[in-house]
Amino acid sequence: MPTVVTNEDHPMENAPEAEANVGTNVEDDYIDLNDQRIRVLPGASETAASFEFESEDHTLGNALRYMIMKNPQVELCGYSIPHPSEAKMNIRIQTYEGTTVYDVLEKGFEDLMSLCDIVTDKFTAERDKFNAKQKA
């Protein structure tokens, strides 16, 4: 038995009391736009890290996970919601050498945004075509 045991466990903090508006703070204007909503969890390295997203859920979690997994430099990407009554979502990213988790995550956002643009363009075009045809 080693005489000195370093405690690597992090004590779990209690949630603040009277959290009357859990779940309502997802909204854009409800939260300050300057709020820092991403946090890197302890134990991160350049190529392997877990990010904690505040006020996010499966909506962004799964979509972002898919986009990040599409990146060939990514070894692993997964997301989880550690507890259902905490509005928090964790994303785990592990990459191969030659890139960092931050770049990969940033690319994930960018790819998802460009996808949204294409969906909007094609949807609008097709809807207008359909409406014109209905009128005719």
Place this chain on the structure above:
Amino acid sequence: MAPEPISPEEARRRKIVGVNAETVTNVTSTDFPGHYPGEDHTWSLEKFTENFSVQYHKNAPHDAVFSLIGLDASIANAFRRILIAEIPTLAIEQVFVHNNTSIVHDEVLAARLGLVPLTANRSGLNWLKYRRRIPNDDIGDAREEEQKGEGATDTNTVVLKLQIECKWAEGIKEGETDPNKLYVNSNVYAKHLVFEPQGSQSKHFPEPDGIVRPVNPDILLAKLRPGQVIDLEMFAVKGIGADHAKFSPVAPATYRLLPTIDIVSPILGNDAKKFARCFPKGVIGLEYVTEEESDVMGGELEGKAGEEKAVVRNTFKDTVSRECLRHDEFKGKVKLGRVRDHFIFSVESTGQFESDRLFLESVAILKMKCVRLKRSLANIMK
């Protein structure tokens, strides 16, 4: 490493989610780099643009049906979830009861009022802001404040009034029993809600078409009898479906995958008729076996000219009930499935916004999430 071309059979196998009598097969997406050796599945905007397409089937204000083809389920599901829970709408949040002598309890009536879908001038709705959120640390004081309606201004709160009293009607005939003739205002409908413009609201919600009003004027809110009074003041605010279902702009937004039916070997004669009856009308058609088909030596249809055979007409109408898999005569002759990346969306708006706008809004919100979080990420990278 150049990606090797895959065979059309393999491409189809990957595209179809199998539906068996008791099980499903090939469910998980596999279009990731490294999943198939030698193949390139890297995200490419060009490839996505090329493969992605939209088909419109119906575009009514309260009901839009369209297909998104060439998307992954995770993305389609994000749109659906945003439609239900994250598009802001206006709904009644606070009810101040001045008088209520009806048999409907205050809290029950308030809950009913909250669920009434409201609508108004679109630019006015967009102009409306959220009521400032209460900071976590002084929630005690803020709760009280909120109950008094403080923090409400003309830019974030819409005031509605409901003042109605039931009376005996005049000149009733002896022995009359019809409540509609006996009483005045015995039914309280959504149309009795009156919009009271505050401050600059009359400019943003102009009379008569732009005012805040219920989508459906004929929603029954309460019933009254002579002498009973309802006198309420209501505050409507913007909120999202994640907070309360009354804020959800859709009822509901769903998607399903396009069904496929593969008739592996021919189904003929009476079996064909029975087969067609296993599906909704229009999914399976009957055709006569032609001379050419029948002349193929050793073919499955050899010598069957003139007989009826089942053909797949329109799988869009299919419900994938799997009824045909329950009958022994079709065993091994048919394969059911769904197209993995063909999402048939059905968006039914509650009326505050048009259904197609709602979908575009959901895409915009997903993008906005990314923009904001990317900014957050930039902060930790610094």
